[in-house]
Amino acid sequence: MTGIQLSPVKESSPRHNIHESFGRKSSGRIPAGLTATAVIIIAMMLFIILGNIVLNGVGVIDWKFLSHPPENGMEGGGIFPAIFGTVALVLLMTIAVVPVGVLTAIYLHEYTSPHSKVTRLIRMAINNLAGVPSIVFGLFGLGFFIGFVGNGIDTLFYADEGPVWGQPAIIWASLTLSVLTLPVVIVATEEALRTIPREIKDASLALGATKLQTIIKVVIPNSLPGILTGAILAISRGAGEVAPIMFTGAAYYLPYLPQKLNDQFMELGYHIYVMATQSPDIEATKPILYGTVLVLLLLTFMLNFSAIIIRSKMRSKNAH
Amino acid sequence: MRKLQFRGKSKLFELVGEKIISITAFAALISVFLIFLFIFKESIPIFTDSEIKQEASVDKMLFKQEYYEGRQPRFSWQPNSDVPKYSILPLFIGSFKAALIAMLFAVPLAVGAAIFSAEFASRRLREFVKPIIELLAGIPSVVLGFFSLIVLATFLQDVFGFTFRLNAINAGIVLGLAVIPIVFTMAEDAMTSVPGSLRDAALALGANRWQVSLTVVLPAALPGIAAGITLGFGRAIGETMIVLMASGNAAIISGSFVDSIRTISATIAAELAEVVFGGAHYSVLFFLGTLLFILTFVLNWIGDYATNALKLKYQGRVK
Known part of the structure; x- marks a missing residue:
C-alpha cells in the first residue's frame, strides 16, 4: 500500500524539482x-x-564525360572506364553474394530454431562480419583470394607461366566485396522471410508439398522484394567501398576495359581517391573530380532510394 | 509403384537441398574464421623469423625508442628509412585520437537526434528525420574523405589558422559524420523498444513528457545507446578512406588535436601496395590488420551483448 502514497515521495524526489523548474505549461x-x-x-x-x-x-557531367576515357593525365576527358569497371565489379559481386546470403537467411529462418547454438553462432559471425573494418577485408582479399586461391591455381595449372590468377584482378576484388556485403543480403532477406504469414507455408505443407518444395515455390517467390532490396543495398555498399579493392584489383589507369575475370579494372571510388590525393595539379583536376564524385553519389543514392521504395511497398502490402 | 518412386526421388531431392542450404549457411562463420586465419598467418614471421624479428619484434614495435643527439628519445614509425623503424605507438595514438574526436562530435548529435525522433517528433517530422540519416549513411566514405580533403580542411584552416591543413580535427569531424547513422539508429531503436506501459505508468504518476524521457525512457534504453556508441567507436577506429585522405598521415605522438595524425587503417592502406611480399614491413602491416580485427571483434561483441541484454529485459515485446 505504501507505494501508492504519492505525496510524500513527490515532496523529496529530485524529479519533482525538474518538474517545478520547467513549469507545467x-x-x-x-x-x-x-x-x-x-x-x-x-x-x-x-x-x-x-x-x-x-x-x-553538375556542370561537368555531360554525355562525353560519361562515355569517354580520361585524357591528359586525368585533367580532361571522361570516366567511362571507371563506370564500366564499377558496374562489372558489383555485378560479379552480386552473382556471388546473393545466393549465399539468401540460403543463409532461409537456413536461419526456416530450418533451425532461433535459440539453437548453431543459429546463435552464425548470427554472431554475421554481426562480426558487418563490423570488420573494410581495410581488413582488403588484407583478407590479398592474403586469401590472391595469395592462397590465385597462387594455388597458378601452381597447379600454370606452373611454367607468370602469374595468371595469383595477381590483383576483378574476380578477386568482387569476391572480397561479396564477403563484405554478405551481412547486408542476409539481414534484408531475413526481414522479408519474417513477413511471410505462417498460414501460407502451412497451407503449402498441408497440400502435400515437402519443406524444400514449399521453400522454392512459396517462400522464395514471396520474399523476392526483400531479396531484391538486399541485393540493391549490397550493390550500393559495394560500389562505395574503396579500401577492400585497393590491393585486390583496382588500377589507377588502364588503357583498356577489363575483358577477362583476371584483368584489373578502374573503379569510381578508387578513381576519386587517386585524383584527390595524387594529382600533380589539384586545381586542374578539380572539375573532373567533382563530376566523378557526383556520379558516384547519384549511383549510390538512386540504388538506396529504390531499395527504400521497394521495402516500404513490401511493408504496406503486409500491413493489410 | 510410380508414386513410390516419385516419393523416393523427392526424398533425395529434399535431402540434397537441405544439405546445400545448411552448408551454405556456414559461409559467414567460415568467412570470419578465414579472415582471422589468413591475416594472422601473414603476420606470423614477426614471432618466428629471426631476420624479421631483428627489425620488428613485438617488443620493438611497442617499446623501442629512437635516440638522436640533443633531442628527446621518441617512438617513430619510419618503415622506409635506411634503418626501418616500426614503432606502432604513434599509429595507435593517431587512431584513438581520430576516433575520440569523431565520438565527441557524433554522440551528442546522434543521441540528441534519436531522442527527438523517438520522443518528441510528430509522425510527419519523424518522416523527415529518418531520410536525413539514411542519406548520410548512404554517402560512401571516399566521398566524405574527398569533402574533408578538398573543402572542409581549407575552410577550417582559414577560420582557425591551423598550422597543418590536414589534421586530427579535420579528419575527426568527418569521421563523426560517418558514425552518426550507427549511433542514431541503435539509440533510436533502443528508445522505441522501451515498453509503452513504462511510459504510461510514468505519465499516470504525473510526469511530463521530458521527465518521462529523461527519467524513464533514457535509463531503460541506456544499454542500447551504449551499444550504439561502442559500435560507432569500432567503426571510427576501422574507417580507412576518410582518415587516409583527411588526416595528413604524419606519425607524430602529440596531445594536440590540430596536429596531423597517421592511423592504423590509413597506414595499411597507404603502404601495403609498395611493400616487398613476405618482408618485415609486409608482416608488420598484416600484424596491424590482425590487431584492428581483434579490436573491432571485441567492440562488436560488447555491443552485441548490450543489445541482447536489452532485448531480454523487455522480451514481452515481439519485434
Missing part, C-alpha cells in the same frame, strides 16, 4: 528544442556537403 519545450537542434545541425551538414558537390559537379 512549458513542460519539455526547451529540451525538445535542444534535441531538434541536433537534427537541424545534422541536416545542415548534409545539405552543405551535398550542395557543394552538386553545385560543383
Whole structure:
C-alpha cells in the first residue's frame, strides 16, 4: 500500500524539482528544442556537403564525360572506364553474394530454431562480419583470394607461366566485396522471410508439398522484394567501398576495359581517391573530380532510394 | 509403384537441398574464421623469423625508442628509412585520437537526434528525420574523405589558422559524420523498444513528457545507446578512406588535436601496395590488420551483448 502514497515521495524526489523548474505549461519545450537542434545541425551538414558537390559537379557531367576515357593525365576527358569497371565489379559481386546470403537467411529462418547454438553462432559471425573494418577485408582479399586461391591455381595449372590468377584482378576484388556485403543480403532477406504469414507455408505443407518444395515455390517467390532490396543495398555498399579493392584489383589507369575475370579494372571510388590525393595539379583536376564524385553519389543514392521504395511497398502490402 | 518412386526421388531431392542450404549457411562463420586465419598467418614471421624479428619484434614495435643527439628519445614509425623503424605507438595514438574526436562530435548529435525522433517528433517530422540519416549513411566514405580533403580542411584552416591543413580535427569531424547513422539508429531503436506501459505508468504518476524521457525512457534504453556508441567507436577506429585522405598521415605522438595524425587503417592502406611480399614491413602491416580485427571483434561483441541484454529485459515485446 505504501507505494501508492504519492505525496510524500513527490515532496523529496529530485524529479519533482525538474518538474517545478520547467513549469507545467512549458513542460519539455526547451529540451525538445535542444534535441531538434541536433537534427537541424545534422541536416545542415548534409545539405552543405551535398550542395557543394552538386553545385560543383553538375556542370561537368555531360554525355562525353560519361562515355569517354580520361585524357591528359586525368585533367580532361571522361570516366567511362571507371563506370564500366564499377558496374562489372558489383555485378560479379552480386552473382556471388546473393545466393549465399539468401540460403543463409532461409537456413536461419526456416530450418533451425532461433535459440539453437548453431543459429546463435552464425548470427554472431554475421554481426562480426558487418563490423570488420573494410581495410581488413582488403588484407583478407590479398592474403586469401590472391595469395592462397590465385597462387594455388597458378601452381597447379600454370606452373611454367607468370602469374595468371595469383595477381590483383576483378574476380578477386568482387569476391572480397561479396564477403563484405554478405551481412547486408542476409539481414534484408531475413526481414522479408519474417513477413511471410505462417498460414501460407502451412497451407503449402498441408497440400502435400515437402519443406524444400514449399521453400522454392512459396517462400522464395514471396520474399523476392526483400531479396531484391538486399541485393540493391549490397550493390550500393559495394560500389562505395574503396579500401577492400585497393590491393585486390583496382588500377589507377588502364588503357583498356577489363575483358577477362583476371584483368584489373578502374573503379569510381578508387578513381576519386587517386585524383584527390595524387594529382600533380589539384586545381586542374578539380572539375573532373567533382563530376566523378557526383556520379558516384547519384549511383549510390538512386540504388538506396529504390531499395527504400521497394521495402516500404513490401511493408504496406503486409500491413493489410 | 510410380508414386513410390516419385516419393523416393523427392526424398533425395529434399535431402540434397537441405544439405546445400545448411552448408551454405556456414559461409559467414567460415568467412570470419578465414579472415582471422589468413591475416594472422601473414603476420606470423614477426614471432618466428629471426631476420624479421631483428627489425620488428613485438617488443620493438611497442617499446623501442629512437635516440638522436640533443633531442628527446621518441617512438617513430619510419618503415622506409635506411634503418626501418616500426614503432606502432604513434599509429595507435593517431587512431584513438581520430576516433575520440569523431565520438565527441557524433554522440551528442546522434543521441540528441534519436531522442527527438523517438520522443518528441510528430509522425510527419519523424518522416523527415529518418531520410536525413539514411542519406548520410548512404554517402560512401571516399566521398566524405574527398569533402574533408578538398573543402572542409581549407575552410577550417582559414577560420582557425591551423598550422597543418590536414589534421586530427579535420579528419575527426568527418569521421563523426560517418558514425552518426550507427549511433542514431541503435539509440533510436533502443528508445522505441522501451515498453509503452513504462511510459504510461510514468505519465499516470504525473510526469511530463521530458521527465518521462529523461527519467524513464533514457535509463531503460541506456544499454542500447551504449551499444550504439561502442559500435560507432569500432567503426571510427576501422574507417580507412576518410582518415587516409583527411588526416595528413604524419606519425607524430602529440596531445594536440590540430596536429596531423597517421592511423592504423590509413597506414595499411597507404603502404601495403609498395611493400616487398613476405618482408618485415609486409608482416608488420598484416600484424596491424590482425590487431584492428581483434579490436573491432571485441567492440562488436560488447555491443552485441548490450543489445541482447536489452532485448531480454523487455522480451514481452515481439519485434
